[in-house]
Amino acid sequence: MKKLRILPLVAAFAIFGSIHTLASDLKVIANPSVKADAISASELRSVFLEETRSLSDGSHVEPVLSKSGVAHQAFLKQYLGKNDDGLQNFYRTLVFTGTGAMPKVLGSDVDVIHYVAKTRGAIGYVSIDAPLEGVKILMIVQARPNAERKLVTHVDPEYPETLQRLQIGGTVCLMLTISPKGSVDGVSLLGGNPILAESAIRAVKQWIYAPGPSRATAEVCIPFGNKR
Amino acid sequence: MRRRIVHLAVFCFCAGLTAHAQEFKLFDRAVQVHGFASQGFIYTNQNNWLTMHTSQGSGAFTDFGANVSMQVTDKFRIGTQVYDRNLGNLGEWHPSVDWAIADYKFKPWFGIRGGKVKTVLGLYNDTQDLDFLHTFALLPQSVYPTDLRETTIAHMGGDIYGKVALPHHLGDVSYTAYAGHRSDSIYSGYPYLLSQYAVQISSYGGLQYGGDLRWNTPLRGLLIGASRMNEDITGKGSAVSPFNPNAGVAPYYESSKADWTNQFYGEYARGKWRLDAEYRRYLRDQIIWNGTSEAEGDVRGWYFSAAYRLTKRLEIGTYYSHYSLTTAFGGAFAAFSPNQTDTSLPGNHIYDKAITGRFDLNRFWNVKIEGHFMDGYADNAYPDGFYPQVNPQGLKPHTNALVLKTSVNF
Numbered sequence: 001m002k003k004l005r006i007l008p009l010v011a012a013f014a015i016f017g018s019i020h021t022l023a024s025d026l027k028v029i030a031n032p033s034v035k036a037d038a039i040s041a042s043e044l045r046s047v048f049l050e051e052t053r054s055l056s057d058g059s060h061v062e063p064v065l066s067k068s069g070v071a072h073q074a075f076l077k078q079y080l081g082k083n084d085d086g087l088q089n090f091y092r093t094l095v096f097t098g099t100g101a102m103p104k105v106l107g108s109d110v111d112v113i114h115y116v117a118k119t120r121g122a123i124g125y126v127s128i129d130a131p132l133e134g135v136k137i138l139m140i141v142q143a144r145p146n147a148e149r150k151l152v153t154h155v156d157p158e159y160p161e162t163l164q165r166l167q168i169g170g171t172v173c174l175m176l177t178i179s180p181k182g183s184v185d186g187v188s189l190l191g192g193n194p195i196l197a198e199s200a201i202r203a204v205k206q207w208i209y210a211p212g213p214s215r216a217t218a219e220v221c222i223p224f225g226n227k228r
Numbered sequence: 229m230r231r232r233i234v235h236l237a238v239f240c241f242c243a244g245l246t247a248h249a250q251e252f253k254l255f256d257r258a259v260q261v262h263g264f265a266s267q268g269f270i271y272t273n274q275n276n277w278l279t280m281h282t283s284q285g286s287g288a289f290t291d292f293g294a295n296v297s298m299q300v301t302d303k304f305r306i307g308t309q310v311y312d313r314n315l316g317n318l319g320e321w322h323p324s325v326d327w328a329i330a331d332y333k334f335k336p337w338f339g340i341r342g343g344k345v346k347t348v349l350g351l352y353n354d355t356q357d358l359d360f361l362h363t364f365a366l367l368p369q370s371v372y373p374t375d376l377r378e379t380t381i382a383h384m385g386g387d388i389y390g391k392v393a394l395p396h397h398l399g400d401v402s403y404t405a406y407a408g409h410r411s412d413s414i415y416s417g418y419p420y421l422l423s424q425y426a427v428q429i430s431s432y433g434g435l436q437y438g439g440d441l442r443w444n445t446p447l448r449g450l451l452i453g454a455s456r457m458n459e460d461i462t463g464k465g466s467a468v469s470p471f472n473p474n475a476g477v478a479p480y481y482e483s484s485k486a487d488w489t490n491q492f493y494g495e496y497a498r499g500k501w502r503l504d505a506e507y508r509r510y511l512r513d514q515i516i517w518n519g520t521s522e523a524e525g526d527v528r529g530w531y532f533s534a535a536y537r538l539t540k541r542l543e544i545g546t547y548y549s550h551y552s553l554t555t556a557f558g559g560a561f562a563a564f565s566p567n568q569t570d571t572s573l574p575g576n577h578i579y580d581k582a583i584t585g586r587f588d589l590n591r592f593w594n595v596k597i598e599g600h601f602m603d604g605y606a607d608n609a610y611p612d613g614f615y616p617q618v619n620p621q622g623l624k625p626h627t628n629a630l631v632l633k634t635s636v637n638f
Contacts, residue, residue: 042393051336051391053302060302081448085537086497088591089361092637095262096361097346097354098307098327101299102249102260 025171026071027223029113029135031122035059037154038139038220044079047123049090050100056150063103064116064124071109071127079140128169128225141220149178149209149216157203159224160195168193169225172200178216182209196224249638257298265292266359266635275605275627276618278375279316279420282629289633290314291357293326305331311357316618318375320415326357327382335390342386348404348440349455350491350506353380359635363502363535363545364584365596366631370529370551371491371508373612375417380457380489383408383436399444407437410459419463421611427467427480434461434484449498459487461514469517471560485522486513500537504547506530512610521561525610526554541588549580555609565609574604574625578612593636600629 028044030036035057039047046052048063055061066072068084076082082090094100104122106112109130116122117134126132141151163169172192179185187201200222209218250261268289272282280286290313297307311326313319327346333339346354355361356372366374385408393400411433412418419429435458442453460483467480493506510527533547552571571577584598605614605623614623 046336052333053299083499092358092361093355095260095297096264096293096295096309096358096637098295098297098309098329099331099341101258101297101305102262 025074025128026125027128027130027132027225028075028123028125028138028140029116029132030061030124030138031116031119032134032136033059033120034061034123034136034138036138037136038141038151040141041079044123044138044140045081048080048103050094050103060121061123062119062121064112064119064122065103065105066109066112066125067105067107069109069127071125071130075125128171128223129167130225132225137223139220139222141218149182149212149218151207152182152210153206153208155203155206157196157200157222157224160199163195163224169223170196171221171223172197173219173221174200174204176204176207176218176220178209178212178218180212180214182211184209185215190219193224200224254298257300259296259298261294261296262638263292263294264358264360264635264637266290266633268365268631268633270629270631272627272629274624275614277627277629278613279318279417279615279618281316281618286316288314288316291319293357295326303333313357315374317420317615318415318417319413322413322415324413337390337392339389340386341389344382344384345387345406345408346382347380347406347410347436347438347457348387349380349438349457349489350440350508351453351493351495351504353455356381358637359596359633360592360594360637363543363586364533364547364582365598365633366582366600368506368529368531368533368547368549368582369580369613370531370549370578371506373417375420375611375613378412378416379410379418383410385409385436397446399446402442402444403439405439407435409433410436410461417611419465420617421615422463422465422467424615424617425467425470427465429463429465429480431465432461432463434459438489450494450496452494454493455489455491457489457491459489460484461487467517470564471517471520479518481518482514482516484513485515486511486524502535504531504533517559517561521557521559523561523609524556524558525608527610527612528552535584543586543588545584545586547580547582549578549582551578551580551604551606551612552576553606553608553610553612557609568608574623575607577604578606578614579603592638593634595634596632598631598633600627600631602627602629 036055047061091102095102106115109126112124112126113135116124170193173190175188175190176184177186184205184207187204189197252259269287270282271285276282280288293309293311295307295309299305308328309326310323312323314321325344327344329341329343329345331341348354352367356367387404387406389404391400391402414429419432422429438457440455442451444451462483465480466477468477469475489510491508496503507530513524516523529551531547531549535543535545537543553576555568557565568576581601586594586596588594603626606612607614607623
């Protein structure tokens with residue numbers, strides 16, 4: 001009987017799950033010493049391209065890379081705009097001209113999670129299904145040019161227990177409309193599983209951004225996975 | 229010498245298999261140690277090239293370097309690299325400090341670094357020794373002449389640098405401005421060229437300052453930029469004067485009247501393709517022979533290159549490199565050397581077509597095979613690969629070269 005109740009959920013996932021065109025197959029994780037819960041995609045890029053070693057809130061950060069895998073490829077494409085060779089050459093140029101260091105490169109999700117958990121300021125990425133322990137998930141905000149607004153109040157979305165039990169995860173991407181006062185006035189779904197999206201939308205409507213001179217928009221991607 | 233080359237080849241082989249960067253803690257800070265080495269072999273069908281006896285096949289084409297660096301704080305890092313090379317009659321295994329810097333980055337858009345700093349000039353000046361970064365065994369010699377690397381490679385001084393994101397999705401702009409002192413090794417190309425006139429240079433260098441501006445355009449993968457470098461160079465040594473050979477060896481000096489370089493460049497890298505194009509003009513007006521003469525050289529070089537990665541391990545590439553030089557002499561030396569203004573003469577140009585295959589054995593070790601088909605030898609008053617000392621029989625207008633090279637890094 002219980003299985004029968006789950007069936008419509010699984011069917012819905014099968015039907016709608018394929019529409020998450022902007023969703024990625026990864027989670028960005030950080031050591032708990034990193035104060036921020038969310039960072040912008042441009043700030044994430046700056047960290048991984050060694051343009052900065054601290055976030056705007058002053059937290060020390062250092063990038064941790066995976067050697068290969070789906071999450072690695074997705075991360076390079078989505079956030080760094082480089083392929084693996086290009087990135088290796090980029091780091092080697094830094095190292096051999098004295099302008100930067102070679103970041104830690106680890107072989108598996110388990111190694112990345114373990115290293116990030118024990119290293120102050122470490123930021124890495126793992127596949128969406130990787131079980132997490134001792135690290136936090138960083139939400140990536142794809143800020144629009146008119147939306148450089150700091151997230152002041154952040155509410156975690158609820159991960160539906162049934163999907164959790166079935167180990168169904170994914171990433172939901174949303175476009176938020178932010179009022180001058182900072183409240184989230186409008187939300188539209190850009191991509192992701194609709195059941196997870198419902199939960200994500202409920203959460204982001206409670207978010208509060210810093211006040212600004214006008215309305216603004218921001219794109220956010222929220223990952224759902226095991227042991228969030 | 230042959231034994232040394234064999235040792236280096238064995239080292240490259242072993243390092244390729246086992247190379248790993250080293251990292252250790254010092255005062256609770258991570259210290260990284262990295263290194264690289266390359267070994268090449270060149271055979272030319274005629275004319276000896278790059279000061280080697282390449283017409284018999286030469287492996288006197290070796291370099292290596294090692295660096296140590298530490299991120300002291302989030303904003304402050306220090307490090308140094310030692311570099312050594314032997315390229316025919318250049319370098320001769322005399323090691324040098326390649327760079328030694330202290331770097332403080334206040335913000336991504338503003339940082340300062342001081343010490344011995346690699347000079348940013350065009351796409352590849354500061355990385356020209358790093359074989360593993362490039363598709364080609366030899367970068368286009370019209371813009372990056374390896375025999376003259378010391379003339380542009382680094383300065384003792386300081387840089388300011390930064391990167392600024394442009395509004396309205398217009399990409400970002402990186403800038404570097406620098407000033408310092410350039411100091412050439414006496415085992416580099418220009419002092420070697422002068423040795424044919426019985427000039428022994430003991431010091432060569434001077435003020436070097438300039439800047440670079442590069443724009444990462446909104447079109448993904450497209451970078452365009454421009455560099456400028458000004459110099460005030462003095463060379464000192466001893467010589468037998470051609471105007472009075474009976475006077476014996478006497479002090480020699482030369483100094484800049486004008487010395488500047490403009491370079492414009494573009495790169496488009498997308499997927500498996502990389503296309504590069506650069507243009508460099510180098511104007512060098514030098515007062516020579518203790519103030520008695522003047523030599524003005526006007527060097528113009530450009531190239532277009534394309535590289536394509538066929539598989540994970542195999543990359544192919546090709547370029548066309550165009551070099552020309554005109555010279556005008558004044559004063560007493562004009563009687564010994566006529567002006568050269570006709571760039572169609574082989575002594576005033578080198579047009580080089582190159583094709584390359586690069587095979588990556590693993591992430592740290594590659595092997596390259598490259599063919600060069602050169603028209604001209606440009607042995608005019610400023611060198612670019614062909615020297616009379618290693619070509620006493622005279623130079624022929626065409627040279628084909630086979631270059632084999634392997635390099636490792638860790």
